[in-house]
Amino acid sequence: MENPIVKAENYNGYFGDNHVVKDVNISIKKHEVIAVMGPSGCGKTTFLRGINRMHELIPGGTSKGKILLDGQNVFDMNVIYVRYKIGMVFQRPNPFPNLSIYENVVAGYMLNGIKMSKADKDVIVERSLTSAALWNEVKDSLHKKGTFLSGGQQQRLCIARAIAMQPELILFDEPTSALDPISTSSVENLFHELKSNYTLIIVTHNMQQAARVSDKTAFFYMGELVEFDDTKKMFTAPADQRTQNYITGRFS
Amino acid sequence: MYTKTLNFVENKRLELSDSQLKWEIFFKRLLIVMSAILVLVIIGVLVTLIQKSMPSIKSLGIGFLWGKVWDPVQNIYGAYPFLIGTLLTSFTALIISIPFSYAIAIYLGEYNQKGWLSDLLKNAIELIAAVPSIIYGFWGIFVLVPIVRSLEIKLGVAPFGVGICTSSLVLAVMIIPYSASLGITLIRMVPSPLKEGAYALGATRFEVIRNVVLPFTRTGLFAGVLLSLGRALGETMAVTMLIGNTSAIGNSFKEIFFGPSNTMASVIANEFNEADHDLYVSALIELGLVLFFVTVVVNLIGKRVISKASKN
Numbered sequence: 041m042e043n044p045i046v047k048a049e050n051y052n053g054y055f056g057d058n059h060v061v062k063d064v065n066i067s068i069k070k071h072e073v074i075a076v077m078g079p080s081g082c083g084k085t086t087f088l089r090g091i092n093r094m095h096e097l098i099p100g101g102t103s104k105g106k107i108l109l110d111g112q113n114v115f116d117m118n119v120i121y122v123r124y125k126i127g128m129v130f131q132r133p134n135p136f137p138n139l140s141i142y143e144n145v146v147a148g149y150m151l152n153g154i155k156m157s158k159a160d161k162d163v164i165v166e167r168s169l170t171s172a173a174l175w176n177e178v179k180d181s182l183h184k185k186g187t188f189l190s191g192g193q194q195q196r197l198c199i200a201r202a203i204a205m206q207p208e209l210i211l212f213d214e215p216t217s218a219l220d221p222i223s224t225s226s227v228e229n230l231f232h233e234l235k236s237n238y239t240l241i242i243v244t245h246n247m248q249q250a251a252r253v254s255d256k257t258a259f260f261y262m263g264e265l266v267e268f269d270d271t272k273k274m275f276t277a278p279a280d281q282r283t284q285n286y287i288t289g290r291f292s
Numbered sequence: 293m294y295t296k297t298l299n300f301v302e303n304k305r306l307e308l309s310d311s312q313l314k315w316e317i318f319f320k321r322l323l324i325v326m327s328a329i330l331v332l333v334i335i336g337v338l339v340t341l342i343q344k345s346m347p348s349i350k351s352l353g354i355g356f357l358w359g360k361v362w363d364p365v366q367n368i369y370g371a372y373p374f375l376i377g378t379l380l381t382s383f384t385a386l387i388i389s390i391p392f393s394y395a396i397a398i399y400l401g402e403y404n405q406k407g408w409l410s411d412l413l414k415n416a417i418e419l420i421a422a423v424p425s426i427i428y429g430f431w432g433i434f435v436l437v438p439i440v441r442s443l444e445i446k447l448g449v450a451p452f453g454v455g456i457c458t459s460s461l462v463l464a465v466m467i468i469p470y471s472a473s474l475g476i477t478l479i480r481m482v483p484s485p486l487k488e489g490a491y492a493l494g495a496t497r498f499e500v501i502r503n504v505v506l507p508f509t510r511t512g513l514f515a516g517v518l519l520s521l522g523r524a525l526g527e528t529m530a531v532t533m534l535i536g537n538t539s540a541i542g543n544s545f546k547e548i549f550f551g552p553s554n555t556m557a558s559v560i561a562n563e564f565n566e567a568d569h570d571l572y573v574s575a576l577i578e579l580g581l582v583l584f585f586v587t588v589v590v591n592l593i594g595k596r597v598i599s600k601a602s603k604n
Contacts, residue, residue: 120316121309152312206302 043111045070045209045239046091050105053086053095060086062263063105068256073235075254075271076243079286083263084243088211091241092126093119110208120152127202127210127238132218133194135186135201142182144197145169148205164204171237172200173230192223196230203238210234212242216249228253247287251275259283338584345578347570356578362539362559364567369575371556371582373541376548378555378586381456381531382524385463389520393468397475397513398501405480414476421469429533432462437534440550449550454536456553462534463524470523471516478512479505511602518594525587532558556583 046068053061061083068074076084089095090103093114106113114122135144145165149156156164165182169175174196178189186197195215202210216224231240231253244250250257251271258268259280267274267283278284348356352369359370396417404410440461441453482505490500506513536552539559554562556579567573 118306118309118313120312121306124305124309152308154308 044068044108045110046241047108047111048087048091048105049108051087051090051107052104053083053090054100054102054104055086055098056100060263061090064265066258066265066268068239068241070239071235071237072256073231073240073242073254075250075257076241076260077245077247077250077257077286078260078266080245082260084258084260085213087260087265088213088241088243091209091211092123092128094123094128124152124205125208127205127207129195129198129202129210129212129215131214133191133198135189135194135197137185137187139186140183141169141178141186141189141197144186145200145204147201168200168204169197171203171234172196173226173233174200190223191219192226195219195223195227199227199230199234203234207238209239209241212240214243214245217245224249247275259286261286341577341581341584345574345581348574348578351571352575352578356575357582360541364563364572364575367569367571369571371579373539374554374556374559374579375582375586376541377456377535377553378525378557378583380548380553381459381463381535381555382521384456384460384549385467385524386517386521388460388464389468389471390517392464393470393472393475393516393520394513396468396472397479397516398505400472401476401479402497402501402505414473417469417472420465421473425466425527425529426533428462428466428530432458432530432534436461444550447546447550449546452536452550452552454534455551456535456548457550459531459535459555462530463527466527466530467520467523470520471513474516474519475509475513478509478516482508511598514594514601515598518591518598521590521594522587525590526557526583528557528561531555532561537562556580556586 044067046066048064048066051061051064052059060081064087076088078084086095086101091107091109091114093103095101095103103115106115108114109117109122109125135141136147139147142161142165143150145168146156146161149161149164166175166179169178174193177193178197181188186194189197199210199215216227219227228249231242234240242250242253254271256269257271257274259266259274259278259282261282267278267280269279274283275287278287348369352359356369356371357375358372359368360372361368361370362373363369396413400410400414400417404413436458437453440455440458441451444451444453486508487500487504490504495503535554535558537554537558538552539554541553542548542551560576560579564573564576567576
């Protein structure tokens with residue numbers, strides 16, 4: 041069997057004394073799209089932020105257990121390097137308001153103090169925007185501020201910004217919950233295209249979205265990983281009663 | 293495809309991350325050291341004060357604090373009149389200033405947030421803080437003293453003109469900007485969805501201010517008041533010019549409030565140059581130490597109040 045790109049071993053996440061993620065074990069293969077769903081406060085976002093060690097940025101946020109990225113425990117790795125390798129897209133589009141579209145795409149390199157020629161930057165910008173299905177819409181206004189774009193375009197710009205760093209894995213924290221339906225579908229279509237090059241983990245509130253975009257789905261409830269299986273199976277014949285209750289809308 | 297440089301960058305990433313992390317650790321240490329230096333300076337000031345006031349502490353004991361007589365010629369030193377002078381001027385000034393600073397903060401923070409009038413007023417208020425205190429001293433002598441004197445004649449107390457009342461008035465003017473400008477900033481930061489929620493329920497502007505804006509900014513506004521109080525406690529020059537510089541303390545509140553007096557800061561400013569023997573100098577330094585502690589205690593109480601209030 042192929043080695044997993046991400047493997048959590050007894051991962052636990054805390055906010056102070058509050059135990060929000062409990063003993064999660066999960067193994068994610070390359071080029072899979074994983075949806076993580078569950079009711080509010082079930083620990084799915086904390087788990088996601090544990091993977092690239094963003095969780096520990098929150099005061100009181102601590103982690104126990106292991107998360108292996110290509111077989112290496114992220115908690116033993118250089119945290120900067122971990123975040124190089126793992127891209128992240130947030131709930132609200134957050135392009136840097138003081139930077140142009142072009143600068144936003146190469147922001148990862150600028151922030152890390154990596155100097156590049158104009159030609160290299162041009163290559164990265166075009167490639168990343170093309171992968172994010174945004175190139176055709178913005179190629180004539182690359183030097184306008186990123187905040188002039190619509191919500192969906194801004195979110196795709198943020199995806200381009202993450203892709204530009206050539207990550208192995210991209211985390212999405214409810215990436216469409218702040219977007220209108222048209223923007224949402226433009227971002228969802230993008231997931232299908234990104235799949236061939238990247239591994240995606242998408243936290244979502246929206247069950248239909250999980251069903252539409254993912255290969256596999258993880259269901260979190262009260263901090264536990266209840267079930268992790270092929271999305272089709274999960275939505276037709278879930279193994280656990282709690283999953284059944286959730287997808288049939290008995291609690292939310 | 294990626295060019296050579298990019299592949300190079302790609303291969304260098306781990307190395308680069310390590311150097312980034314090293315710099316991060318260095319930067320954090322630098323910040324800690326810089327902050328620690330400031331703490332050391334404050335501790336140094338405190339140590340010097342204690343050291344220099346040791347002779348006075350040894351020979352006068354704790355009774356220094358409530359001794360009512362200050363007579364350097366007889367070598368009798370009591371801090372009580374100055375403690376009263378400092379606390380009375382500061383709190384009176386605070387009470388006078390609060391309605392003004394709250395009104396200004398509400399007006400410029402909520403009613404008139406933009407435009408030339410708003411800018412003009414805001415700059416004028418900030419200018420008040422920038423005027424050197426000796427100028428307030430002059431203004432107090434030429435304007436406030438005659439006014440207070442005629443008031444005193446009407447009230448039937450000795451018409452000195454100078455004293456705690458006059459000092460408090462000028463102090464009040466001086467400390468308004470501290471709480472007002474913080475208040476303006478805070479009130480402007482109240483999220484508009486919160487205010488709109490109340491407007492949509494039919495609240496008037498006054499009701500929104502009373503029930504939404506003020507509760508939201510309560511602790512911050514109080515912090516501004518504390519900032520003002522800290523300034524009032526230590527203010528020296530203007531007070532020294534207006535307080536009358538008498539070390540004796542009156543018998544009734546009326547006498548104390550309208551009569552000439554001294555604060556801890558003003559007596560140090562007035563007498564330090566004339567202090568001709570060691571115990572005298574040391575007693576003045578001990579006054580400075582007491583002032584230091586009064587300021588610290590007032591601040592600590594204020595912080596406690598703020599943290600209690602923000603928990604509710």
